[in-house]
Amino acid sequence: GENVGLHLPTLSVQEGDNSIINCAYSNSASDYFIWYKQESGKGPQFIIDIRSNMDKRQGQRVTVLLNKTVKHLSLQIAATQPGDSAVYFCAENNQAGTALIFGKGTTLSVSS
Amino acid sequence: GAVVSQHPSRVICKSGTSVKIECRSLDFQATTMFWYRQFPKQSLMLMATSNEGSKATYEQGVEKDKFLINHASLTLSTLTVTSAHPEDSSFYICSAKTDLSGQAFFGQGTRLTVV
Numbered sequence: 731g732e733n734v735g736l737h738l739p740t741l742s743v744q745e746g747d748n749s750i751i752n753c754a755y756s757n758s759a760s761d762y763f764i765w766y767k768q769e770s771g772k773g774p775q776f777i778i779d780i781r782s783n784m785d786k787r788q789g790q791r792v793t794v795l796l797n798k799t800v801k802h803l804s805l806q807i808a809a810t811q812p813g814d815s816a817v818y819f820c821a822e823n824n825q826a827g828t829a830l831i832f833g834k835g836t837t838l839s840v841s842s
Numbered sequence: 843g844a845v846v847s848q849h850p851s852r853v854i855c856k857s858g859t860s861v862k863i864e865c866r867s868l869d870f871q872a873t874t875m876f877w878y879r880q881f882p883k884q885s886l887m888l889m890a891t892s893n894e895g896s897k898a899t900y901e902q903g904v905e906k907d908k909f910l911i912n913h914a915s916l917t918l919s920t921l922t923v924t925s926a927h928p929e930d931s932s933f934y935i936c937s938a939k940t941d942l943s944g945q946a947f948f949g950q951g952t953r954l955t956v957v
């Protein structure tokens with residue numbers, strides 16, 4: 731079935747460190763993946779996406795890596811800042827390719 | 843990026859009443875809108891997918907007669923929680939996109955509390 735999960739529920743880092751958040755997915759047919767950031771009481775905010783024909787994509791301070799062989803997705807945040815503290819979700823297309831299915835979420839806590 | 847607006851952001855209602863939540867795409871036309879529900883410290887769970895002018899497609903386990911979805915225009919979808927009960931208290935989030943392959947933009951969510 732469709733299952734997008736995360737390896738770690740919480741991640742605590744010091745300001746300035748690099749953060750890596752991981753995600754495992756089960757739908758080998760998924761061709762589109764997105765990372766979202768959600769702050770308390772707000773809707774998800776788009777961070778970066780990647781299609782299955784790529785294995786790496788970079789944005790501003792963020793990099794997404796896709797390993798289709800092991801069905802693994804990761805989000806790397808460089809020079810993590812306190813404002814990066816939030817819950818991070820990976821999402822993938824559902825089996826029909828019509829909607830996004832979200833993983834469980836990782837809480838990122840950044841201390842000064 | 844495109845803006846999706848939800849209203850209200852918070853609502854408290856009495857058990858047994860109905861509540862309507864609106865989701866609007868402000869600067870683009872959304873052929874498809876999605877409704878999610880999120881319980882505390884949990885992920886977003888897809889409830890239904892709605893296409894403009896047609897009936898919504900509900901996920902397994904979501905009661906279509908309880909969660910009425912209307913997508914009457916390309917910029918507005920509504921979710922009505924009928925005969926609300928305390929267990930319906932949750933954070934409801936909508937998203938919208940222009941086509942099936944496009945990026946989905948999310949609203950700010952609606953906190954529903956049923957007392």
